[in-house]
Amino acid sequence: MKNYFAGLLKYIFNLEGKIAFYPTLFSLFGLAISFATYHAESLGISSYLFENIPQLVINSTDTALNILTTFIAGLISIMVFSFSMVMVLLNQASSNFSPRVLPGLISNKRHQKILGIYNATLLYCIFTLVQIEPNQEKYQLPGFSVLLAIGFMTICLAAFIYFIHSISQEIQVNNIILNIYSKAKNRIEKLIISEEKHSDSFVSTDQWNSYKTELTGYMQDVVLDLLLDFAKTNNCKFEVIAIKGNFVFKDEILFKSDTKLTEEQLKRVHSFFRFSNSQRIEENYVLAFKQITEIAVKSMSPAINDPGTALICIDYLTQLFSVRLNKKDQIVLCDKNDSLVKVNSVDFKALLYSVITPIRTYSKHDTIVVLKLFKLLEVLYKDAKSNYKTSIKEEAETLYNDAKKSIENTTDLDKIETAYLQF
DSSP: OHHHHHHHHHHHHHHHTSTTHHHHHHHHHHHHHHHHHHHHHHTTHHHHHHHHOGGGSOOOHHHHHHHHHHHHHHHHHHHHHHHHHHHHHHHHHHHHTOGGGHHHHHTOHHHHHHHHHHHHHHHHHHHHHHHOOTTOOGGGSOHHHHHHHHHHHHHHHHHHHHHHHHHHHHTSHHHHHHHHHHHHHHHHHHHHHHHTTSBSOOOOOTTSEEEEOSSOEEEEEEOHHHHHHHHHHHTOOEEEOSOTTSEEOTTSEEEEESSOOOHHHHHHHHTTEEEESSOOTTTOTHHHHHHHHHHHHHHTSTTTOOHHHHHHHHHHHHHHHHHHTTSOSEEEEEETTEEEEEEEOOOHHHHHHHHHHHHHHHHTTOHHHHHHHHHHHHHHHHHOOHHHHHHHHHHHHHHHHHHHHHOOOHHHHHHHHHHHHHO
């Protein structure tokens, strides 16, 4: 049962990132309100308002029909414009920055909710319009429903103004990078907090039983609490070989166990692993490093030629790496000081190489970008642990050698050599 609920919560969390989630939810809410007001009309709420507060009630059939038809036509136009703006945003982000940033933009809850408000109001107006008959008496008109439609339309206009403001801010590269950085920083900090109660020591697993994956895709998550409970209950130990966020091929080693598992036990352990065809920064912070790196590399392409964006990306990468320095390369889950589960992650050296190499390759001819990369390495070297310093020094030396081969201007070379010697 615990495993079932964990899987259900994970499914709902993934569903929330879809662009149609909130519009669908709000649309159902709009339908529910339309049926609720229809029931209220049958109880005589409009006739009551007509008798006591007549200035708030539409008492003309033609006026009510005109208002609702105008609202419906206007909302359809607003929705078409809003969806067009979203598509323009996604297309521009994909062409100018990176296709990998699209899931983050699509999962923007503010835009989803605004589109949901439009759709809910549209459905409400349509179902309210159906209630009106051309020959109805004044006291039979759904005046309360029309009054609510006016209120909902006012909310839609306010939401539309906010949408224009938000979409204009969302397309700016500074905000895109900041959004990616904030999500990754929060994720890394949560992992660091969770690691404080974990051990560093674990026995050798060379002779353990290896078990392969049955699926192909990105390993999105491992339900560690359930895996730890299973290890305690069955008196066994595990090492998760596959790295979270990486693509795992079928028949690739997924995990190891110190005991041979039965078919039923193996099936249950496999259920603790979640696979997906997509990735989210909220679950895999490494994706943020990839996205910011891709934005930096693309900004240095001849078609875009925007070194300023590359410098901004390097600044945020510096901050992210500074946070990553405090995270362990692997975690070990314990029970009563007995290490039971070891989980591997992307180590710092591999992460640093995967970020610096593409930027260095495409920007080694640009003195300003090279100096910025030296600044990144210098900041990291000051705060790094002793086992990380060697990797940082190797990257600095490689960067210096590539820059010397690509830059011929003596003044620029002097600045680069000065930066390297200071490092």
